[in-house]
Amino acid sequence: MAPAHAAYTPASFYPQTGFLASARRVRALVLRHAYLLLKSWPRLVSIAYYPTVTMVLWAFLTLYLAPTNNFLKDAPGFFIGAVLLWDVLFRGQLGVSLTFIEELYSRNLGNLFVSPLRLREFIAGQITLSILRTAIGVGGACVFAWLLFRYSIFSLGFPLIAFFTMLLAFGWAIGLAVSGMILRWGLGAEELAWAGIFLVAPVSGVYYPISVLPEWLQLIAYALPAAHVFEGMRAVLLDGTFRWDYLWNALALNIVYLALGVVVFRMAIRYARNHGMLLQMGE
Amino acid sequence: MTELPPRSIESPLDAAIAVTNLRKHYGAIEAVKGISFAVRRGTTTALLGGNGAGKTTTLSMLLGVLTPTAGAITVLGTDMLRRRYRVLPRMNFTSPYVDLPKRLTVRENLRVFADLYGIREPKVRIVEIAQQFDLTDILDRPYGNLSAGQRTRVSLAKALLNRPDVLLLDEPTASLDPDIGDRMRTYLERYQRESHCTMLLASHNMAEVERMCDDVIMLRAGVVVDQGSPAQLLERYGRENMDEVFLDIARGRQNEHEVGAGADEITA
Numbered sequence: 001m002a003p004a005h006a007a008y009t010p011a012s013f014y015p016q017t018g019f020l021a022s023a024r025r026v027r028a029l030v031l032r033h034a035y036l037l038l039k040s041w042p043r044l045v046s047i048a049y050y051p052t053v054t055m056v057l058w059a060f061l062t063l064y065l066a067p068t069n070n071f072l073k074d075a076p077g078f079f080i081g082a083v084l085l086w087d088v089l090f091r092g093q094l095g096v097s098l099t100f101i102e103e104l105y106s107r108n109l110g111n112l113f114v115s116p117l118r119l120r121e122f123i124a125g126q127i128t129l130s131i132l133r134t135a136i137g138v139g140g141a142c143v144f145a146w147l148l149f150r151y152s153i154f155s156l157g158f159p160l161i162a163f164f165t166m167l168l169a170f171g172w173a174i175g176l177a178v179s180g181m182i183l184r185w186g187l188g189a190e191e192l193a194w195a196g197i198f199l200v201a202p203v204s205g206v207y208y209p210i211s212v213l214p215e216w217l218q219l220i221a222y223a224l225p226a227a228h229v230f231e232g233m234r235a236v237l238l239d240g241t242f243r244w245d246y247l248w249n250a251l252a253l254n255i256v257y258l259a260l261g262v263v264v265f266r267m268a269i270r271y272a273r274n275h276g277m278l279l280q281m282g283e
Numbered sequence: 284m285t286e287l288p289p290r291s292i293e294s295p296l297d298a299a300i301a302v303t304n305l306r307k308h309y310g311a312i313e314a315v316k317g318i319s320f321a322v323r324r325g326t327t328t329a330l331l332g333g334n335g336a337g338k339t340t341t342l343s344m345l346l347g348v349l350t351p352t353a354g355a356i357t358v359l360g361t362d363m364l365r366r367r368y369r370v371l372p373r374m375n376f377t378s379p380y381v382d383l384p385k386r387l388t389v390r391e392n393l394r395v396f397a398d399l400y401g402i403r404e405p406k407v408r409i410v411e412i413a414q415q416f417d418l419t420d421i422l423d424r425p426y427g428n429l430s431a432g433q434r435t436r437v438s439l440a441k442a443l444l445n446r447p448d449v450l451l452l453d454e455p456t457a458s459l460d461p462d463i464g465d466r467m468r469t470y471l472e473r474y475q476r477e478s479h480c481t482m483l484l485a486s487h488n489m490a491e492v493e494r495m496c497d498d499v500i501m502l503r504a505g506v507v508v509d510q511g512s513p514a515q516l517l518e519r520y521g522r523e524n525m526d527e528v529f530l531d532i533a534r535g536r537q538n539e540h541e542v543g544a545g546a547d548e549i550t551a
Contacts (some may be wrong), residue, residue, distance in 0.1 A: 014401040016372045028398035037522045108383035114346045115399040116372045278348040279380045
């Protein structure tokens with residue numbers, strides 16, 4: 001080891017407050033996970049693997065049923081679009097909660113929470129990583145949809161961007177709540193990150209209209225942004241109309257759910273601070 | 284060990300860390316029972332005690348990752364319970380309870396923390412600290428592939444990356460061989476002298492405490508039971524070394540020596 005010879009030089013810091021300082025800390029968190037993702041091609045492939053395989057399955061089912069089914073004759077890309085949009089919701093949630101779980105596994109949460117990184121910056125980092133993971137996962141499936149079936153989800157245009165954003169935001173809300181629950185109950189609750197989202201799948205109307213649900217379940221469905229998004233998508237694909245009412249409903253609900261997600265996560269962090277879990281939690 | 288001029292230990296104004304009536308309950312268990320102490324600027328203070336004495340709980344509260352049930356903590360004049368983000372960039376820590384991401388290389392880990400602490404010219408700083416901790420050859424190896432001793436050195440490098448004014452060290456040399464442990468202590472001593480950094484050290488290595496620390500705070504069952512300089516404690520307990528003093532205090536034998544008044548003597 002080199003002798004401790006270096007003359008002491010005072011620390012030279014960038015400003016610690018303000019938007020740029022926050023952005024730099026968010027970037028540091030994103031960098032930490034980008035290092036992990038980009039150095040492992042199996043990890044990258046696995047992100048795109050599941051959405052691509054699911055899309056291929058539904059695409060072949062569509063090819064099989066389309067000749068005898070008027071609905072699919074009118075909207076041959078319906079199931080592919082539905083699968084891809086569902087995966088936006090799934091990946092959006094997973095991106096947020098897996099970022100958190102990764103910190104728990106590596107026992108790095110303590111290092112992060114004694115650094116100048118604020119909780120809101122940690123959340124911003126989770127959301128940024130969720131966008132990246134979704135872009136990789138769903139982007140890969142979109143490429144295969146075009147290559148194999150000549151189906152481009154981007155033909156939906158503006159409605160796609162609007163629905164995409166709404167589903168991502170709902171995914172973030174669920175991801176934050178799941179992160180909070182994992183922090184509260186430990187890594188034993190990790191399964192929530194993978195399976196929790198499927199609780200809303202039956203009432204989101206991904207593959208069928210909400211009208212087929214029992215009336216009481218329709219009330220629950222319409223309390224979720226996802227149901228409005230998928231109803232809106234059906235209106236675009238089947239009727240060629242963009243229903244602004246569905247978009248506004250999804251937006252209003254997302255504001256509520258995102259606020260709830262942040263509250264649950266903050267409460268879990270407060271609980272962890274009260275019970276000494278931030279330094280000691282890990283695999 | 285220090286070359287700094289002697290300072291009054293009684294003045295809280297001179298304290299880099301001031302703790303007042305700090306309590307922590309976990310349900311019915313009271314882990315820390317209203318302790319008060321001050322750590323002078325530019326000195327190294329040991330926080331000693333047996334397992335379960337409340338050392339890690341106290342360090343966690345000082346770092347802001349554990350909320351006290353009651354009491355006040357001031358670090359560098361800043362209220363840690365209300366404004367910790369003002370002072371966190373000037374602090375750092377290392378603890379066996381935390382780790383670094385194992386699949387990232389040493390360089391990548393240090394880069395992430397350099398950015399989190401807002402360090403200018405992070406690449407230069409990483410090269411510099413790697414030289415100081417003999418990490419140059421392993422900078423591009425995954426942290427998870429390193430030996431326990433190498434990991435400890437990386438954790439210490441991370442803790443000094445931002446050249447902290449206050450450094451909290453929980454068992455910093457526990458897994459190092461005597462040679463590397465000695466070099467680490469030498470580096471920490473040198474860093475402390477040059478930077479006038481304040482260090483609070485939790486350790487079970489009494490030789491380390493005797494060598495590095497200006498002051499010692501002894502905890503038992505969540506209470507400060509004695510404090511003073513190593514020399515004062517050795518004299519007070521009539522012992523040859525800090526190991527024996529530790530055993531006297533940890534086993535509650537300080538009354539036999541009619542001591543313990545030190546606890547009030549230096550309370551802030």
